[in-house]
Amino acid sequence: MLPAHVALILVDLQYDFLPTGMLPVPEGDRVIPVANTLIPAYRTVVATQDWHPANHGSFAANHPWRKPGQVIELNGLSQILWPIHCVQGTWGAELVDELDQQTITRIFQKGTDPEIDSYSGFYDNGHRKSTGMAEWLKERGITEVHVLGLATDYCVKFTVLDGLQEGFAVTLIRDATRGVDLTEGDVDRAVVDMQGAGAQVQTSSELLATAGLEA
Ligand code: VGL
Ligand code: ZN
DSSP states (O other), X not given: OOOTTEEEEEEOOBGGGSTXXXXXXXXXXXXXXXXXHHGGGOSEEEEEXXXXXXXXXXXGGGSTTOOTTOEEEETTEEEEOBOSOOBTTSGGGSBOTTSOOTTEEEEEEEOXXXXXXXXXXXXXXXXXXXXXXXXXXXXXXXXXXXXXXXXXXXXXXXXXXXXXXXXXXXXXXXXXXXXXXXXXXHHHHHHHHHHHTTOEEEOHHHHHHHHTOXX
């Protein structure tokens, strides 16, 4: 077991981000078994869930003549357009069944405002509204968070950066993440950015060894 001041954040482990989903992350399915070996090491486990209304402004389909991958301005922020994904109440938005969900104590939903996207589990992309996750963790004495999930170059990255900004010590569990890599090198650059901002980068086996569990 890791000490009580450390929490695990599972980022967007949802069907639409698996290789068969609407916004497929290559090898996204590979992180699920790794997550399952790590979960027992943590006393506090939380999850984030991308949870968009059907009219969300990040969907290319909601803008005439636009295609996924193009960039627009959405309410003053630069926005990459995505395929329709993680629509509230649909199967694609559910957390993956194979994930060991028994000890998840809270799920923080994000991306619910059609006017603004939310990659981070802490804040929307304009830092306008909090999801309440930072406050929730702090109230429970959490000072350190370990982050895994999808996608390394979007929701994982911005969750890590906001976590650091909120004053948490943050570790990225590198082999328990996969990225989109829209442009080759995005994932590697995201890891460098997170490290540059102060995040530690570890492997699941290193963490399990620290926790006294078998890899
Ligand atoms: C994500 C793009 C759009 C993610 C969510 O989970 O990384 N990426 N919505
Ligand atoms: Zn999304």
